[in-house]
Amino acid sequence: MTASDPAHSDPTQPAPTPADAAHADRTHPDPSRPSLAHPDEDPWIWLEEVDGERALDWVEARNRDTLARLSGPGFERDRDALKSAMDRPDRIxxxxxxxxxxxxxxxxxxxxxxxxxxxxxxxxxxxxxxxxxxxxxxxxxxxxxxxxxxxxxxxxxxxxxxxxxxxxxxxxxxxxxxxxxxxxxxxxxxxxxxxxxxCKGGVDWIDRDTILLSAALGEGMVTDSGYPATVRVWRRGTAPEAAAEIFRTAPGNMGAWGGWDRDRGEVVVREQLGFFDVRLHLGDAAGMRRVLDLPTDMRADWSHGWLVLQPRTDWTVAGTVWAADTVLGIGFEDFLGGGRALVPLFEPAPRRALQSFRWYGDRLLLSVLDDLRPVVTVRVPAEGWRESRLAGLPEIGVVSVWPLDAEPDETDGTLLASVQDPITPPTLLLTREGQAVPEPLRQSPALFDATGLVVSRHEAVSTDGERIPYVQIGPADTTGEAPVHMTGYGGFQVSVQPYYSARLGQLWLERGGTGVITHLRGGGEFGTRWHEAGRLARKRLSHDDFAAVAKDLVERGVTRPGRIAAEGGSNGGLLIANMLTRYPERFGALFCTIPLVDMRRYTKLLAGASWVAEYGDPDKPEDWAFLGEISAYHHVEAGRPYPPILLATARRDDRVHPAHARKMAARLQALGYDAGFYEPAAGGHGYGKDSTEIATFSALGMRFLRQAIGWEDPAG
Missing domain, CATH: 2.20.25 (N-terminal domain of TfIIb)
Structure with a gap:
């Protein structure tokens, strides 16, 4: 028997078939592929078959390896303690x-x-x-x-x-x-x-016997992104596929969703052209009558006869230029009639950005981060857009405020507020405009020992000179050897905030470790400007930002590279994969979860086509020129100083395809790297569907990171 005999191959690798002629031999995959020079030669593409027999054999073999490596009394204690915290009867x-x-x-x-x-x-x-x-x-x-x-x-x-x-x-x-x-x-x-x-999609009630249906049910009803292509009126006693179609979007658009506006008694269709572009249509159960005359990148919402707008880019109207992210108010009927006498309700600054606005009845709630400090105000349009700040809320930490009532027209003005910080568990408050002292409703129990921990804010300087904020949680004094757990996201204008976390607290902080939460470009902490600085061709800058924070921790004397463990999921998984291939010398271990990794094929996998506005289109040469820079899957090379990495995903994730993690792990393992893999059979785009699954996923990941940086005895 020779070394080339298939009987010598890994039994979990499938035998080649004629259908694989366009790809390398699957019995002996070439680990040098794919590459930037050969981006479409993918010998691991068979792992995209989510429930394929050969793919599942490969997955189960890797799961066994990971569990054998990480399970034991220490893992079980971590899992059970975290599950117990998640299941506490006195949590909020x-x-x-x-x-x-x-x-x-x-x-x-x-x-x-x-x-x-x-x-x-x-x-x-x-x-x-x-x-x-x-x-x-x-x-x-x-x-x-x-x-x-x-x-x-x-x-x-x-x-x-x-x-x-x-x-x-x-x-x-x-x-x-x-x-x-x-x-x-x-x-x-x-x-x-x-x-x-x-299916993917949703419904909204019109009345007891009539539903607005937005459902990706099958042929002709699904966009290329896998979301609803039509909005239909579904009447009781009929099949959903036979419901009368009142709106259809093009297959290349992201999707269309219909809602019933009870206040105005009409249908509103949100036609999502791309992730950040939308057209709003108004009509009734017979069909749509008009499109709101707005730029497609405009956020809009209305209630009780008042319309609020927020442009994503500078907007010139009636001779006035309104800056991106400004919030503007006007009477809805006035706007529909052609009026454009807009009233500015919020104006952004370089480090001051609106995080959300929402109506509750005839009042508008605005949540702002002012240099990462929370500010929550209320506007009353019927009183000349009078503004008042909600009283009694902290000016540091994380403050979240939302209406108690699900239906805006049922509100009595009551608001709920959650206040917390990384070492202070959440308190739930009841409040309203004009109330001096909010009423405490519930207090979450302390889920870890925070004695001696302090929270501080710092800034790193990225490759282009931009200052990148980050929050550090841990002992006041460090000696250059601190075990550091770093997280980041940097995408889709999502703001990362320093929440209280039982997971980080129990499995890292109370053991003497330090946590770091980064505010990377691509996020929304400082508004659209911050997002645009980390989108499309500039996505690589958000990755540079994360690496800059790791460097700053070393320069400040907090730790050394081999003691930094980094974790990120989804878009944050893309970030972690790029730390492996672009900045391996700055980290001691990486936990890459539910990630995007293969940016050549991401648009062809599940919901990937809907993210072109964030990343770019790999089928366009001009976009692949910058996407190729961050497609970690195409940058894997032999002989690099890669730190140990654990890639983890979920088989039932129908948003980010599990093949991203599968293929990256397979290629790294073929080259002999310390690359673990874990994929539970259930769970969606997250760490599990219940406390047992989430605790297991988290305990495995944290134990891997601690072991890999030499902070935990593998036998412990």
Whole structure:
């Protein structure tokens, strides 16, 4: 038997087939491919078959290797402690009010899938153990009865009576879900009621017998990104596929979603042209009548006769240039009639950016980060857009404020606020405009020992001179050997904030480690300017920013490169993969989760086509010129000083394809690198569907990082 005999090959590698002629031999894959010179020669492409027999054999073999390496008493203690923290009965149950009752979805050790339940505000004010909850649906019992791996995706009740709801349930945790009509009085699904097969999309009530349907159900109803291409009016007693179509978007657009505006009594269709571009259509159940005369990159929302706008780029209208991210108000009917007498409600600055605006009744809630400090204000348009700042909220840490009521037209002005920081567990407050001191409702228990920990803010200088903020959590004194856990994201204008984390606290901080949370370009911490600085051809700068923070930690004497463990997921997984190939000398270990890695084929995998506005189109040579720079999969080389890496994904992730992590791990392993892989069978675009899965995923990753930087005895 010779070395070239297939019997000598890895038994988990599949034999070649004629269909693979365009790719390298699958029995002996060439680990030098793909490369920038040969970007389309992918010998690992068979791992894109999510449930393919050969692919699953490969996955299970790698799972066994990872569990054998990382399991043991230490892992079990970590997993069980984290699961216990996640299942604590005294943690805060977050609520939304509908029709006078507070609704909550709750998971714990006895109910891992969860309970949908409700109570009154008076009862919620009682001690946690005294709250009188009415259980509407036991998802564990339903899953057992129906033999399905149900994961809760939410509920939409029919106002104003709130006697019926449309429940969304996912099989295994993916984005696709079924939607079924539920009777809240009998606590049962409605026989012969609305029942939508599994797909991506959603519904919205028009009335008890009529639904707006936005569903990617099949041929002719799905965009290239896998989202709904049509909006339809679905009437009781008919099949969803036969529902009357009132709007259709082009297949190349991201998708279309319909909603019912109860205030105005009309249909609103949000036609998503790309991730950051949208057209808004107004009409009724017979069809759409008009398009709002707005730039496609404009954010818009309206309530009680008032319209609020926020342009993403500078907007010239009626002879006035409004800067990007300015918030503008006007009467809705005035705007529809051609009026453009806009009132500025918020004006950005280089380090001051609006994070969100939302209506609750006739009031507008605005949340701002002013140099990363939270500021929350209320505007009242009927009083000349009068402004007031919500009182009694902290000026440091993380402050999140939202209306208590799910329906804007049912609000009495009550707001909920959550306040926290990395070493202070969240407190839930009840407040409203003009209230001097918010009312504490619930306090989360302390989930780790924060004694001796301090929180400080610092700035690193990136490759082009930009100052990159980051938050450091850990002991006040370090000796240059601190075990550091770094995280980052840097994409889609998502703002990263320093939340309280049981995971980081239990598995890193209380053991003497230091945590670092980075605010990279590509995020939204400083508005559209900050996002644009890390988008498309500038995406590589967000990766440079992360590496600059790692360098700054060493220069400040906090640690050394071999003691820095970095983690990121999704777009943050792309970041971590680039740390491996672009900055390997700055890190001691990497945990790359649910990642994008192969930027040559990402648009062909699941929802990837919807992210072209963020990354670029690899089929265009001018875009591949910069995408190739950050496609870590194409930069893997033999003989590089790569730190140990664990790549982890989820088989039921139908947003970011698990093949990204699979193929990267396979190629690194073929070259002899220390590259682990883990893929649980369930879970969507996250770390799991329940506390057991999330705790397992997290404990494995943190144990790997600690071992790889020499901070934990593998036998511990």
């Amino acid at each position: 149950p977050h609520v939304t009010r509908r029709g006078g009752l507070l609704y909550n979805f709750w998971q714990d050790a006895e109910h891992p899938r969860g309970l949908w339940r409700r109570t009154t505000l008076d009862s919620y004010r009682d001690a946690p153990e005294a709250t009188a909850w009415e259980v509407l649906l036991d998802l564990d019992a339903l899953a057992t009865t129906e033999g399905e791996d149900w994961v809760w995706h939410g509920a939409d009740t029919l106002a104003p009576a709130h006697e019926r709801a449309m429940l969304s349930l996912s099989r295994g945790g993916g984005d696709a879900h079924v939607i079924r009509e539920f009777d809240l009085a009998t606590r049962t699904f409605v026989p012969g009621g609305f029942d939508l097969p599994e």
